[in-house]
Amino acid sequence: MGSHQDSVIEGGKYDGMLGVALPLLALEALKREGVTLPFGVEVVAFGDEEGVRFPTTLVGSKALAGNVTPDQLEAQDAEGISLREALIAFGCTPEDIPATAREPANTLGFLEVHIEQGPILEQRDHAVGIVTALTGIERHKVTLSGKAGHAGTTPMNMRHDALVGAAEMVLAIDSVLQNTDELVGVVGRLDVHPNAVNVIPAQVTFTVELRSPESATRQYGREAVTAALETVAKRRGLTINIENTYSADAVACADWMMTALEQACTQIGQPAERMFSGAGHDGLAMQALTDIGMLFVRCKEGLSHHPDEAITAEDGEAATRVVMAFLQQLPRP
Ligand SMILES: [Zn+2]
Incomplete structure (x- = not known):
């Protein structure tokens, strides 16, 4: 003991x-x-x-x-x-x-x-x-690329704002987590580039961590999160890359x-x-x-x-x- x-x-x-x-x-x-x-x-x-x-x-x-x-x-x-x-x-x-x-x-x-x-x-x-x-744990690094641009001159409907996409993705991940039993997770870190007050964010990287005592639940969570992120990326004209950085059963x-x-x-x-x-x-x-x-x-x-x-x-x-x-x-x- x-x-x-x-x-x-x-x-x-x-x-x-x-x-x-x-x-x-x-x-x-x-x-x-x-x-x-x-x-x-x-x-x-x-x-x-x-x-x-x-x-x-x-x-x-x-x-x-x-x-x-x-x-x-x-x-x-x-x-x-x-x-x-x-x-x-x-x-x-x-x-x-x-x-x-x-x-x-x-x-x-x-x-x-x-x-x-x-x-x-x-x-x-x-x-x-x-x-x-x-619990089993897995972590992913998501890289989201859009297009930088002048925050005053680019019309709203022509923007590919990586941070707005990331914001929507954080909510989509939360929704998967809220609606799945025995699955918890967090987006704990977010880096914005170029991170300037008057520039449309061109790239955002953020982390996703998922935890579950059941591998099948964690796999379901991973698939649901991936699908949700890809949908948002497509709709907003953003390029997305999801990289698995850690996993333990x-x-x-x-x-x-x-x-x-x-x-x-x-x-x-x-x-x-x-x-x-x-x-x-x-x-x-x-x-x-x-x-x-x-x-x-x-x-x-x-x-x-x-x-x-x-x-x-x-x-x-x-x-x-x-x-x-x-x-x-x-x-x-
Ligand atoms: Zn302890």
Whole structure:
């Protein structure tokens, strides 16, 4: 069991650390009650989940899964210090990383407790939720070319304004997202050229990110977005180029772990609804080693990566009791 101990700049107290501290409380309480488990439990605090300092992510969980490659250690921070150098300066021995890898045959599963980082549990008035999958993500760069021109002398009906086209496309993408279940996305970045007060924008590039726990849904979203963008481009006489820049498949939580979490919730009188995670977590790396399961805990106003991030003591206790019940009913390895 575990989560990450690193945070983002100006982050909160619970993203990550809840999943490190809470299992310790659960194990302590089980010990106090005299419960012995038929398997060993390790609680792990990963580093570098957020990828704040280095252009890497999930290095801690990748190490446990045996998937840290030497080139990942050469990633550099903004000051040109490599991850390898930073680890040595911190007192670590990078050569020992391969030895931290666990044996798949000796590993039953990985459970992570994490704040939801979203508003769904609060809306449902549930303390905890059972995660079905960690979302798949794809990103695209859209380049839209029109024609620059004098903003005073070119008649409106003769313009090929790339920014007006882009504006319409952002709305078209939003409409696809609003109307598709289990699909979320964003146009998060937009660059206008020449970006001048009196020139018709000749070129706009913008990003589209799509997330879904279901590959088929993400594919549907991609096709619907592409079709909508091409329609707008054609109508406005703009040239469009869509380039896929990143994609990572969704990772499903193990059925047996979802069922065990559900039974644990029922046993302690908590509602047990399933939900997907729109954010990535250490489970993305851990699934290469073993089955994964995740328990979300309600957080105040769904707020995360913010100093006001908060949970209640009652929800923390409910989650601890779920973990205790979960551990006691797992199948004997
Ligand atoms: Zn986190």
